[in-house]
Amino acid sequence: MRIVIGEGSCGIAAGAEKVRQALLNYDLGGAEVSITGCIGMCYLEPIVDIYEGEKLTRLVKVSPDDAENIADYAKTGDTSKIEKLIVSDEDSEFLTKQTRIALRRCGIINPDEISAFLEADGYTALKKCLTELSPEEVIDIIKTSGLAGRGGAGFPTWFKWNAARQSEGDVKYLICNADEGDPGAFMDRAVIESDPHTLIEGMLIGAYAIGAQHAVVYVRAEYPLAIKRLNRAIEQAKEKGIIGENIFGSDFSCDFTIKAGAGAFVCGEETALIESLEGHRGMPRLKPPFPAAAGYWLKPSNINNVETFANVSWIINNGGEAFAAMGTENSKGTKVFAVTGKVKRSGLVEIPMGKTLRDVIFDIGGGMKGDKAFKAVQMGGPSGGCIPAELIDTVIDYKALGATGAIMGSGGMVVMDESTCMVGMAKFFLDFTAKESCGKCIHCRIGTKRMLEMLERITKGEGKDGDIELLEELCHSIKDGALCGLGQTAPNPVLTTIKYFRNEYEAHINEKKCPAGECSDLIEYKIIEDKCKGCTLCARNCPVDAISGTVKQPHKIDTEKCIKCGKCYSSCKFGAIIKA
Known part of the structure; x- marks a missing residue:
């Protein structure tokens, strides 16, 4: 018997490491205890998998207090004490409805042991390339697969590889962009950790x-566990002769280094990343020349993100045709999404291109928390856009998502319900991009700041006639004039929310109301006397003593004292407090 604890960052944050330590305090009847990475079911962490041959028993939401009962099961096989922990059939669908390629070993193998990777056919694709295929044949296989960059732009991987291959130079670099900067995105982190x-x-x-003779991983410093596990993996691969000189007895030699970056969002743009790698401030370069001709240290370079590279060995082992058979005409293979927000089942989802947003949010994600109405989904992070409920059946591929005004992006998917203010959502993303702008070009540096100021005014009830039209004008000016992808896509959240939720902007400006009841400056909390039971819970939760009343009698809110924190609203069990 093997007891495996999911110890990705999410699992550890939920208490998985404490669960493992608690288990080690008991007699487990000879069962082996080990770890794995992110299983993907973030909403059920901590997760403990018990393997008995081919049989898997998955326990979810485990606490250290459950360790004794798990130990009892390990010794006796009696499930009575752990039945409440066993994952339900409904929750199991979260994984069974996915098609996992990039995530195929995540949550299964021990990320700290190269032996586990080798037992799962690890490095067989590399050996095949070095002993059976020429570099040109490798590129042809990737071309056949239709693999496009999973970092956001969706550029054909084979084309970038071929351009770097054909560039003249004795020294070339292959770079991985693991600087995952989108709010709510954690796909790359999970792959590296797992x-x-x-x-x-x-x-x-x-x-x-x-x-290339040199491989470099640029990973954000905020990912300490990913860096730790990747460092260990590199050392193990070096010990096996898989990294270094004459790999697998071939003429191919390659070293591996890690650069912990400062985490600037603009470093998602490849030339800004190269600048940071070289020790400069992360700011994009003018193109051409492109990195394939003059990249890192002005040498021919190629940059792809983590998920792109995670697909490569599967494609080599299974053939480009097998990968291309999944997906749509314009978008091949699978795509990983980090599904977060107001959805019941949050976590990592990998599906073939061609599935719909409904498939992800409702079929796999289980629908909305509290069964509230689905309102929109933000795709592509700060560079993407909001897709409204009426477009829930949009197919997930680069072209279809682009037609909505959003983008695939790296795979962030933030789900919103009826309580989300779309003007506030646009403001949130503009605040992020304005702060993350490197400042090199005026359109991005000044334009995003002016847009943010307007959105802040609107959410405070200080909007005025013409603001919407001015916002649109600014959006198009920034898109046309910005130097890099950050500035060119920064207006997308504003443009899409105006396009699909213009009525909310108009309500904020003309009526000084927030339809979602989320903008604190535009709401007022009131107690409905007929519903108030006088339980005093709201008064006890108010941090400024703005609520008065006696037990079992209707209470009142002093609007002069009220700071609109919403604690009374969320604590009331009788629906007696409303947002007016």
């Missing part, structure tokens, strides 16, 4: 294809 050798193998294959 299956670091898959990233290494994909990068080594890419390095062989373009003729």
Whole structure:
């Protein structure tokens, strides 16, 4: 018997490490205790998987207090004490309805042991490339697969590899962009924490294809566990001769380094990332020349993100045709999404391109928390846009999502319900992009700031006639004039919310009301006397003593004292407090 605890960052934050330590205090009847990475079911963490041969018993929402009962099961096989922990059939659908390629080993193998990766066919694709395929044949297989960059732009991977391959130079670099900057996105982090050798193998294959002798992973410093596990994986691969000189007895040699970056969102743009790698401030370069010709240290370079590389070894082992058979005409293979927000089942979802937003949010994600009405989904992070409820059946591929005004992006998917203010959502993302602007070009540096100021005025009830039209004008000016992808896409959240939720902007400006009741400056809390039971719970939760009344008698809110924190509203069990 093996007892495996899911210890990705999300699992550890939920208490998985404490669960493991608690288990080690008991007699487990000889059962082996080990760890795995992110299983993907973030909403059920901590997760403990018990393997008995081919049989898997999955326990969810486990606490250290459950350790004794798990130990009892390990010794006796009696499930009576752990039945409440066993994952339900409904929750199991979260994984069974997915098609996992990039995440195929995540939550299954031990990320700290190369032996686990090798037992799961690890490095067989690299060996095949080095012993059976030429670099050109590798690129042809990737071309056949239709693999496009999963970092956001969706550019054909084979084309970038081929351009770097054909560039003249004795020194070339292959770079992985693991600087995952989108709010709510954690796909790349999960892959590195859970299956670091898959990233290494994909990068080594890419390095062989373009003729690079140096592989560099640029990962944000806020990912300490990912960096720790990747460092360990690199050392293990070096010990096995998989990184270094004459890999698998071939003429191919490649070293591997990690750069912990400062985490600037603009470093998602490849030339800004290169600047940061070189020790400069992360600011985009003018193109051309493109990195394939003059990138890192002005040498031919290729950059892809983590998920792109995570697909490579599967494609080599299974053939480009197998990958291309999944997806749509314009978008091949699978895509990983980090599903967050007001959805019941949050976590990592990998599905074939061609599925719909409904499939992800309702079929896999289980629908909305509290069964509230679905309102919109933000796709592509700060560079993306909001897709409204009426477009819930939009197909997930680059072209279809682009037609809505959003983008695929790296895979962030923030789900919103009826309580979300769309003007406030646009303000949130503009605040992020304005702060993350590198400041190199005026359109982005000044334009995003002016837009943010207007959105702040509108959400405070200080909007005026013409603000919507001015916002639209600014959006188009910034898109046309910005130097890099950050500025060119920064207006997307504003443009899409105006396009699909213009009525909310108009209500904020003309009526000084927030239809969603989320903008604190535009709401007032009131107690309905007929519904108030005088339980005093609201008064006890008010941090400024703005609520008065006696037990079992209707209470009142002093609007002069009220700071509109909403604690009374959320604590009332009788629906007696409303937002007016």
